[in-house]
Amino acid sequence: MNHRLPPADGEVLDRTKALTFTWNGKKLEGFEGDTITSALMANGHHIIGRSMKYHRPRGVLTADFWDPNTTVQVGDEPNVRASHRKLEAGMQVVAQNVWPSLSFDIKAANGLVGRFLTAGFYYKTFMKPAALWPRYEHVLAKFAPGGEVDLDTPHGRYDKRFAHPDVVVAGGGPAGLSAAIAAAEAGSSVMLVEHEHHVGGHLLWGTEEDRARVADLTAAALAAGVEILTNSTVTGRYEDNWIAILQRNHPGVVERLIKARAKTLVVAAGTIERPYVFEGNDLPGVMTSGAVRRLITMYGVKPGKQAVVFSANESGEAAIDDLRRAGVSIARVVDALTGERIVSTKGSKKRVKEVLLEDGAKIKCDLVVTAVGWTTPTSLLNMAGDRPVYDADAARFFPSGAPDNVLATGGMVGDGSLDDLIEHGRVTGELAAGRAAVVRHRLQVATARAETVDEAEPGYLADERTPLDRWPHPELFRASTHGIVDYSEDVSSKDLYSAAAEGFDSVELIKRFTTATMGPSQGKLETVNTVAVLAQARGDSIGDVGTTVWRPPYAPISLGALAGRINEPTRLSVIQPWHEANGATPILAGQWVRPDHYGDPLSEVRNTRENVGIIDVTPLGKLDLQGPDVANLLSLLYTNKWMQLPIGSVRYGIMCAEDGVVLDDGVTARLDEEHYLMTTTSSGAARIWSWIEMWLQTERPEWQVHVTPVTTGLTSINIAGPKSRALLGRLTDIDLDNEAFPYMRVRQGLIAGIEQCIAWRIGFTGELSYEIHVPSGHGLAVWERLLAEGADLGVKPFGLEAQRIMRLEKGHFIVGQDTDGLSKAPVTGLDPLLKFDKDDWAGLPEVRWSLESGDHPVIVACQPDDRSIVPEEAAQILRSGTTEIVGRITSSRMSPTLERSICLAQVSKEFADAGTSLEVLLVDGRRITATVIEHHAHFDPEGERLRG
Amino acid sequence: MGKNKPPAKYSAAGLLWRGLRKQSWPRVWREPEFKNSYDVVIIGGGVHGLATAYYLAANHGITDIAVVDRAYLGSGGSGRNTAIVRSNYLTPEGVAFYDRSLDLYKSMSNDLNLNVMFSERGHLTLAHTDSALRTMHWRAEVNKLQGIDSSVIDPAEIKRLTPSLDVSTNTRYPIMGALYHPPGGTIRHDAVVWGYARGADAYGVDLFQQTEVLDILTEGDHGSGRVTGVRTNKGDISTPIVVNCTAGWASTISAMVDVQLPITTHPLQAAVTEPVKTFLPTVVVSGSLHVYVSQTDRGELVFGASVDPVATYNMGGTLEFTEELASHVLELMPGISKMRLLRQWAGLCDMTPDYSPVMGPTPVAGFYVDVGWGTYGFKAGPVSGEQMAACVATGETPHLIKPFELSRFTEGNLVGEKGAAAVGH
Amino acid sequence: MLLVPCPNCGPRNAADLSYNGESRPRPDPQTCSPEEWRTYLYLRDNPSGWLVESWYCSSGCRKHFTIERHTLTGELRTPILPGSKPGATKGSTK
Amino acid sequence: MASSITHIEPMPKASVRAAADTNAAAALGLTFGSAERRGDTLVVRIRPDEWYLLGDGAAPMVHGLDLTGYASTVDITHARHAVRVTGSHAAETLAKLCSADFGDAMTPNGAAWGNSIAGVTCDLVRDDHNGERSYLLLFDGSFASYVLRTLEDAAAEF
Ligand SMILES: Cc1cc2nc3c(=O)[nH]c(=O)nc-3n(C[C@H](O)[C@H](O)[C@H](O)COP(=O)(O)OP(=O)(O)OC[C@H]3O[C@@H](n4cnc5c(N)ncnc54)[C@H](O)[C@@H]3O)c2cc1C
Ligand SMILES: NC(=O)c1ccc[n+]([C@@H]2O[C@H](COP(=O)([O-])OP(=O)(O)OC[C@H]3O[C@@H](n4cnc5c(N)ncnc54)[C@H](O)[C@@H]3O)[C@@H](O)[C@H]2O)c1
């Protein structure tokens, strides 16, 4: 550690804890508290990466999170900010963007031809011959910067939480700390979020006295109950102060995303020091004053031996003191305030060696420090609608006005002594707390429990803060030479000049053409310089050029943190554990996990047709409807008639949307005078519930109907097959005699000893069948009883696939499979269900016009002439011998009952008549023929089985 | 007009030449003087407006055109889209239309003498359910009949083409298959915009940035009548023909002549990650998971989703978008959890009920629309420009865009693209 | 995330509600022309400005209500339950 | 363990729907969004026109109601499952999965409201036990194993 300074006050190192890590495979040591960068520099490694385009060697520039030159790979993690990430024992740190090695990089040859690789050069070349572009592209892609993703990286434990603080303070410098304390003391709940590992902001690398102030402020904040989050970033401010906070140091998790609904947001993000543009400004050894101050004071690192300091402000002055203290000799102070200027630097490949000044002086050095001014990170304020305004006297942008619930303080809004900053923070904190109290009060009143709020609304506080001063600062952006403006994108001021000359002369166009500000630091370092150079090139003012749009996130955020724990709701019937224990293959149907089959769907079909089968149909949507107007409601939503449905009957219906397209179908039973049970498709359950509420609340508010979803309250089991009556008969007191309980009727009674069960006779499978609905707490018991009691009858469970086959044999269509987003009701071919003598029903006009025009497709059943061929669902039906599409197969299966392939298809009307031969194009390109049959049902068209 | 001087030729040799002589390139387009009268005014300087102007000039010799945009060229959807190009649509109308666009894209770098970096890398639409797979088959079959390279592939083939995808079966949304469309890919969206702008400018078309249309001047009854000019923040322009190419803002322009559109404006959001070495060779789309992703040559992953549910003109973007995006992307590619999102943004989409555009004449004479581009309109830029130019120049609606006329809504002849998943691209 | 003031529940995250879009009157299905009906089905004002639209408080009180929203700024005002009178601005916290 | 998560099934539950002018509404009372213990039954006014009766007394209480007028009742014992989250970290656990403000100001003891938990629509009742934080969660029973698993995962850090 040859560049390590002796221990000193202010350092954040624990020198008793040495940590071993590797750098490009070489073993090195640092201390607990080091960043990767400080540890590398302490070991004499000052080249940490290479630039994106020209692969120039790069060293520390700002020594903080935004440093564009110190991005490294750590193990399987790419793009780690080495100047922010704390060193850990065993870290394997590798330089990125270098090939074959950091010290020798072949792509650096790009630098030699740099003159030709001006911004946007690729738009102007590689066009001819066209066939070669893919190859060029391949080569360009190899130059992609950044680290490497290890595709086997596991999704670690990331977490999330919601929060409802009164006040969120972004930034833990003196202004932010002071605002947080004041707000908390005024009665607000406060979260203080600091991007760095320690609160204190710029005071951390300040004087002993500064650090004592930080300690005092921190103690006061804790005492006031402020929740302090360090190594955490406010990454975004969204509508209505919805604040995203990334916490990187929560125990037990990799990272945590906090979503806070703040009543007031205080932005105290301070300022970011901006680099200076001149020839050679990206040579290793050229740094900002903030960088050397951090390195020396916080990390005990000596940044060089002999320095030239170009200073326009007190930060430069302070850096000189720090450098002297660290034993760095000051070769020359270039005083910007007296008009002195740096022109350029020269260096070896590895380090700056000499500085040329405007007065012609050439000074030898290995460190060039610039202190040329600040950038205001207005990002969070801009997300709230603020537009930054340039102040030429202070040479930086300032916020111009955010909504009432967002307040800025500290260096972002002005300058001042430490006491001034703290005072401005304090007043801002009080204002934030006062406004938060109003919002809190209104929220309490607006929620339902308003009666519990006794106090009167607090008065709304006007912003009467005394603005901070704005100290004059020279406008120093660029020397008389050109240099790098965007380090991470390798964009120079020359590129900006030539782009402007080509006509890309607005700030947004130049950004897109040159990619300036589009790299990993997103303009934190480069926006102002970009704008300043463009203004120069245009002969315009910085204020007129304006800035590009700042967008979230404030600092890059991992996909892992955004995803958090991946929670995907799934729904299970109470019988699902039984299904799984009994060999069911699960299938996902929407949110439901259901049995697709229990090994052999075809034998499940055969058994059901011959004996009896049971299927768990719990996911079927079920709505309990009560009230005097249920029949009116049903008439309005279904296409058919409902006013005369007798108690004890069920009826099938289809529902249309207002454009006449089939929305859902199902049966509804009348259980009692004013009590009905409606079923919907499984996937339609939620949609139909809100559809009904919409009609009841907005179109027919005078109707009295109570709708309650009971889908999972009732376990639904369909008992199907010729022996279903025998089976159910063993378990129920309901009279199952065909006369007493005919087809399409509903009965209530005792099943397997359970009261209040509902049974109805319907037949999706085409068999004699009873669908029973039992209170779900007993669902599994009833299922098991059915299997036990029916063993001698041959009862077997069947799954979704067998049901699909049987319904196809029976020719029942499925909404969304046999119909699509444009299928109006007449497509189903169920014309008798469309009742035009009713006054009104959803979709009525469109259905009528569609039927009248008669040019809609229809669903038909058809059978391939070669009974062994099962066309794919989606196979197209063509006009014979042509490629004109006249329909498509929508459902298709081999029927175990008929021992032949069977289909449903949607065809144009002209092909819908029984006996029509259809030409079907199989996916493999063969054309086969199929014949339209008379009924939709391939099997038992008269329905004798289900009525029997 | 006399202005049409071909633009400075871009080439590698030119690059070298100017590099050696330290000479800069001439402007891509002029800063024209504001005139008070034009033959045609096109509102919207996105790909649609600029392509229409370009083809009016190039194919029909009409060059007295003003293209006006209230911000910078490409500031709308054209500058903020994820630039996915494909032609494997669901309906024959859609397929024929988008395939023509793909053809125009293929020769564009040459035609416009500007590299638009069309990367024909292959487009995968994943199916996670039976019914999605059925739709994929349906699309593939329709595509094949029209000679489009499009087929359904199985998980093993998906893995071979895109190793970062998790094709195991024990996931919440197992990948059951995909519609594979080898000619699909991505393009440098900005380059397309600049290419058309530069090309149109060379023919003498005047491009006005920072010029906002405040009203459309008409004679006769509102809602019928005829167009006489437009009012802008820079002054009035008289013109007999106005073409509305404002995508997300289409309704605001049409409202100026009382033409109601079947459009609602919804934000569509996108995001990029920090760059990493390239690992994702194809464009991957998952309709059920509402996400799509591709990797640029610079190494960033570019993500998109489906539109936000609430209609708004606010382009602020939401946190929820990034949360859902991340969780869904990680379900598809679990290995990238440590990659970081760098920037999110939003654009406005002019959504129609049948996921198809609205193109051609309106009841107001001289007022044409080329709108309803939803989430898929970038890829249609070239063909739309070509066809709208023909429509305006001849007064007849060409057959390629006939199915997309505004009148189809009142006539009840919607286009069947609604059958395809909401995230199309 | 937008906070939507439900007239019953007070301000709620937009994700807790469902959005039903521009509210518009339903023509009489017996007497309307295809033109009128399809205008109701498909055509929208879609203004960049104030818009009356309907929301459903799907995870809260389960009531439909209308509200005015400014589609550019996101401001919301005057939520109304169907059948009740305007002015119930209890929900607003702005 | 600082918070306990219990699936308290079976628990009798009834929903009563009643318009403002009915006797049932008058008998059940309460402000919308609040809950009260009456004997062994927790009465919750969960919607402006809907009350939950939770606990062994639910059925008798329904029985005693005058349901004339625009009023009705449904037994939701099986339709909705109840989970109780109790303990010093109950609110923090829920705050990881639910966007509601669990602070005393917004949701004091006795507060009841509809929300969602980890993507599942859910009714919540703050029902402290002997001064200890406790929440009752009611949601569609088919989500029970998902909700329990997710809650336990969220609580693991405490
Ligand atoms: C995030 C996102 C991703 C997308 N991804 C894809 C994709 O992968 N593939 C694809 O094909 N499509 C995609 N799209 C859709 C595509 O971007 C658009 O459909 C397409 O760019 C529309 O182009 P345009 O020229 O019609 O309109 P725009 O490019 O939006 O141009 C409209 C212009 O009109 C201007 N304007 C508006 N009002 C006025 C006025 N009053 N006066 C003057 N000018 C005005 C605007 O400033 C704007 O520049 C995506 C869209 C978004 C937002
Ligand atoms: N920045 C410097 O190097 C420096 C040096 C000397 C003096 N100053 C002066 O100090 C004053 C600034 O004091 P101050 O208290 O306003 O700021 P500060 O710079 O002391 O502290 C601001 C803090 O906010 C944090 N931050 C920024 N954005 C954040 C986000 N989105 N989330 C979480 N944390 C975030 C930063 O990490 C920083 O620690 C100014 O007048 C400035 O000119 C600054």
Ligand SMILES: Cc1cc2nc3c(=O)[nH]c(=O)nc-3n(C[C@H](O)[C@H](O)[C@H](O)COP(=O)(O)O)c2cc1C
């Ligand atoms: C395909 C594509 C790739 C992009 N890549 C980047 C990127 O690498 N870095 C970046 O900062 N922005 C990138 N952007 C986003 C733009 O910076 C910008 O956010 C977007 O064009 C919207 O404009 P606005 O943010 O100015 O509103 C990209 C945009 C697109 C469409």
Ligand SMILES: [Zn+2]
């Ligand atoms: Zn509500």
